Amino acid sequence: MFPILYSFRRCPYAIRARYCLAILGVRVQLREVVLKAKPNTLLSLGGSSTVPQLLTQNGERLPQSLDVIFWSLAQTENHSLAVSLWPLQKTAQQKIVSWLNYNDRFFKYWLDRYKYADRHPDFPEQYYRMRGEVFLARLEVRLSTRAFIMGDQMSLADICLFPFIRQFAAVDSDWFNASKYEKVKRWLSGFLMSESFSEVMKKYPAWEEGQEVVYFPR
Numbered sequence: 001m002f003p004i005l006y007s008f009r010r011c012p013y014a015i016r017a018r019y020c021l022a023i024l025g026v027r028v029q030l031r032e033v034v035l036k037a038k039p040n041t042l043l044s045l046g047g048s049s050t051v052p053q054l055l056t057q058n059g060e061r062l063p064q065s066l067d068v069i070f071w072s073l074a075q076t077e078n079h080s081l082a083v084s085l086w087p088l089q090k091t092a093q094q095k096i097v098s099w100l101n102y103n104d105r106f107f108k109y110w111l112d113r114y115k116y117a118d119r120h121p122d123f124p125e126q127y128y129r130m131r132g133e134v135f136l137a138r139l140e141v142r143l144s145t146r147a148f149i150m151g152d153q154m155s156l157a158d159i160c161l162f163p164f165i166r167q168f169a170a171v172d173s174d175w176f177n178a179s180k181y182e183k184v185k186r187w188l189s190g191f192l193m194s195e196s197f198s199e200v201m202k203k204y205p206a207w208e209e210g211q212e213v214v215y216f217p218r
């Protein structure tokens with residue numbers, strides 16, 4: 001019996017978790033969730049019912065994308081990739097965590113307002129974009145001397161951020177494509193063009209009790 005991952009295709013948190021599972025070759029049973037009609041098996045767990053969430057074979061519940069990601073690092077047989085995504089050095093780990101926090105706490109806040117500017121009429125859309133651009137500018141500087149945030153190798157920082165930058169880019173793709181963030185564009189498109197991303201974004205019908213198991217990655 002494989003662990004169960006409750007997931008939602010377009011959710012950036014779920015995308016980063018699935019991306020890690022895919023590249024690390026850690027297999028789960030995927031249950032695609034419709035956020036407006038979450039399955040009872042998820043709701044009945046109680047507490048937070050956000051996705052992604054993973055239930056391990058031991059019945060342990062991992063309710064956050066980062067929990068799933070760190071679990072996948074511990075499960076994989078590809079130890080060299082695991083160590084390159086999450087280096088052993090404390091200083092490197094701290095840098096990754098600070099990028100993650102900046103993304104999840106600061107950038108996500110402005111991204112949500114930029115995406116749904118009509119629901120936040122205090123300021124025009126361009127204002128929210130400008131606040132989010134502070135993060136893009138910082139990323140652009142970082143990527144101007146390295147292929148990835150931590151250097152020549154992809155790390156958890158890249159995987160955890162790119163789904164959010166993807167959303168930011170998609171709000172107004174003409175603006176993004178014409179923007180000055182050339183390094184960010186190249187970095188993002190590296191992810192979007194990857195085989196792993198195609199696997200991650202494959203469409204599955206909403207999960208229903210009793211349906212045939214969907215294994216991810218396949």
Ligand SMILES: N[C@@H](CCC(=O)N[C@@H](CS)C(=O)NCC(=O)O)C(=O)O
Nearest residue numbers: 011012013035050051052064065066
């Ligand atoms: N901190 C959580 C956030 C997950 C999250 O907010 N997921 C959204 C979808 S993108 C969700 O489940 N929303 C439905 C809800 O809040 O009930 C994580 O890292 O997993």
